Amino acid sequence: MLKAGALYFSIIVAFIIALICASLIMLAAHYRGSYLKEMRMARLNRNMDSGIAYVLAENTKKGQNNIALDLFGDQTDSVLIEKKHWGIFALATVKSFVLADTLKRSFLMGQETGNDTIAVYLSDEDRPLSVSGDTRITGNVEVPKAGMRKSYVDSRPYSGDQLVYGKIGDSKRTLKGLENTWIKEIESELDFDPVQLPTLNSTDEQVSFFSRVRKFNVSGLSQVNNQLSGQVILYSDTTVKISAAAKLDNTIIYAKSIVVADGFKGNCQLFARDSIVIGNDVSLNYPSVLGLVSKEKMVDQAKITLGKNNRFEGIIFSYEPKRSALQTLVGLGEQTTVQGEVYATGLIKLDKGVKVAGKVSCNRFIMKTPATLYENFLIDVILNRKARSRVYLSSAIFTGGAEKQNILRWQN
Template sequence: MLKAGALYFSIIVAFIIAVICASLIMLASHYRGSYLKEVRMARLSRNMDSGIAYVLAESENREQNSLALDLFGDQTDSVLIEQKHWGIFNLATVKSFVLSDTLKQVFLMGQETTSDAVAMYLSDEDRPLSVSGDTRITGNVEVPKAGMRKSYVDSRPYSGDQLVYGKISDSKRTLGGLESKWIKEIESELDFDPVRLFTLNGGDEQVSFFDAAKKFNVSGLSQLTAQLSGQVILYSDTTVKVSAMAKLDNTIIYAQSIVVADGFKGNCQLFARDSITVGNGVTLSYPSVLGLVSKEKMVDQAKVTLGKNNRFEGIIFSYEPRRSALQTLVSLGEQTTVQGEVYATGLLKLDKKVKVAGKVSCNRFIMQTPATLYENFLIDVVLNRKARNRMYLSSAIFTGVSENKKILRWEN
C-alpha cells in the first residue's frame, strides 16, 4: 500500500503540471493574439499605403468627396478616402480598416514643379525689360518680344556678365491664368456672411484634421492674439489685424483686408478682397499663402504689400476678373526674401535687395525711387529659380501646373 504522503505528493505534482500546462496555453494564446494583431496591423498599413497611392494618382479634376474602396474585392480590405480643399491645397484623409481595427492618416498635397525651370514670366506689353545694378536672374525667362537690355540707374550700370543665366524666350500677351474653380471657391468664402458663426472671444483653439473644421467670426475683434492650430477658419467682413503675439499654424483667414503686425511668426493662408499688408521683420513659414482676389470696378487699387526684412515661404498671388486701369499690385519691400512663387495679375513692385528663390509672374514690373517711378526695371534684385528647395510643391490653382501630386505636409 502507498503511504498517504505519496498520494499527497502526487496531487501536488499534478497541480504543478496543470499550472504549467495552463500557463503554456495562455502564453501561446497571448503570442498568437499578438502575432495576429501584428499581421492585421501590417495588412492595414499596406492597405493605407495603397489608399495614399490611389489618392496621389487621381486626377485633379475629380470632385472632392468621400470614396469607399474594397481594394481586392473580397470584402476584407476596405479603405475610406475623403478629400476637400484647404485654402489652395488639397487635403486628404485615408482610413484603412478591418472590422474594428483602423488606421488613418491626413495630409496636404501639392503639385510637383521640377519640370518648370522658369524663373520669370513678364507679359508682352510691347515694352522691353531693363536690368541694372546687381540684379541677377538665374533660370529660364519669358519676356516681351522687345527683349531685355542693360540700363543705368542712379549712375550705376548692370554688373552681370550676361542678362540671364538661363534661356530667354518670348512671352504672350497674358499670364497663364488661375483655375476658375479655385477662384470661385475663394470668392464664395470671401462673400460668406460670418454673422451666423460663433465669435472668437480670444480663446486658444486646437482642432485636429481628423475632426470637423471650426469656423469663427472675428469681425468684432480689435486684433487677433489667440493661439490657433489645425482646422480653424476665421471670417471677417471688415479688417483683421494679426498681432505679433498671435500663434497661427495652418489657420485660414478670409476678410476684406488683413494687416499682419511687425515681427509676427507663423504659418497661415490669408485671403482678402481689398488688401493684405504685412509689416517688417515678419516670418511666414511654408506653406503659407497670401491671396488677393479683387472685384470688378473697385475704387481703390487692390494690393498685397510686404514690408522690409521679411521671410516668406509659399505662394503670393493676386487676381482680378478683368484687367482694370488700376491693376492689382504685389509689393515686396527691401531685403525681403521669398521662397516659392509670386504671381501678380497686374503689377509687381520689387524694391532693392529683394530675393526670390523660385518664380515670379506679372504683367509689369515697377520700381520706385525717391526721384522716379520706373516701369519694367529690375534694380538690385535676385531671381533664382535654382535656389528654390527641391522639395517645394505648388498648388493646383495655377493653370498648366504638373498633374503629379505629392504629400506636402502630414497633419494631426
C-alpha cells in the same frame, strides 16, 4: 502500502504540471493574438498605402468627394477617402479598416514643379525688361519680344557678365491664368456672411483634421491674439488685424482686408478682397499663402504689400477678373526673401535687396525711387529659380499644372 506523503507529493506534482501546461497554453494564445494583431496592422498599413497612392493618382481637378473602396473585392479590405480643398491646397483623409481595427492619416497635397524651370514670366506689353545694378536672374525667362537690356540707374550699370543665367524665350500677351474652380471657391468664401458664426473669444483653439472644421466670426475684434491650430477658419467682413503675439498654424482667414503686425511668426493662408499688409520682420513658414482676389470696378488699387526684412515661404498671388486701369499690385519690401512663387495679374514691385528663390510672374514690374518711378526695371534684386527647394510643392490653382501630386504636409 503507499505512504500518505506520496499522495500529497503526487498532487503537488500534478498541480505544477497543470500550471505549466496552462501557462504554455496562455503564452501560445498571447503570441497568437500578438501575431494576428501584427498581421492585421501590416494589412492595414498596406491598405493605407494603397489608399494614399489612389488619392495621389486622382485627377487634381476633382473637388470635394468621399470614396469608399473595397480594395480586393472580398469585403475584408476597405478604405474610406475624404477629399476637400483647404485654402489653395487639396486636403485628403484616408481611413483603412478591417472589422473594428482602423488606421487614419490626413495630409495636404501639392503639385510637383520639377519641369517648370521658369524664373521670370513677364507679359508682352511691347516693353523690354531692363536690368541694373547687382540684379541676378538664374533660370529661364519668358519676356516680351522687345527683349532684355542692360541699363544705368542712379549712375550705376548692370554688374553681371550676362543678362540671364539661363535661356531667354518670348512671352505671350497675357499670363497663364488661374483655375476658375479654385477662384470661384475663394470668392464664395470671401463673400460669405459670417454673422451666424460664433465670435472668436480669448480661448485658444486646437482642432484636429480628423474632426469637423471650426469657423469663427472675427469682424468685431480689434485684433487676433489667439493660439490657433488645425482646422480653424476665421471670417470677417471688415479688416482683420493679427498681432505679433498670435500663434497661427494651418489657419485660414477670409476678410475684406488683413493686416499682420511687425514681428509675427506663423503658418497660415490669408485671403482678402481689398488688401493684405504684412509688417516688418515677419516670418511666414511653408506652406503659407497670401491671396488677393479683387472685384471688378474697385475704386482703390487692390494690393499685397510686404514690409522690410520679411521671410516668406509659400505662394503669393493676386487676381482680378478683368484687367483694370489700376491693376492689382504685389509689393515686396527691402531685404525681403521669398521661397516659392509670386504671381500677379497686374504689377509686381520689387525693392532693392529682394530675393526670390522660385518663380515670378506678372504683367509689369515697377520700382520706385525718391526721384523716379521705373517700369519693367529690376534693380539690385536676385531671382533664382534653382535656389528653390527640390521638395517644394505648388498648388493646382495654377493652370497647366500637369505634373503629379505629392504629399506636402502630414496633418494631425
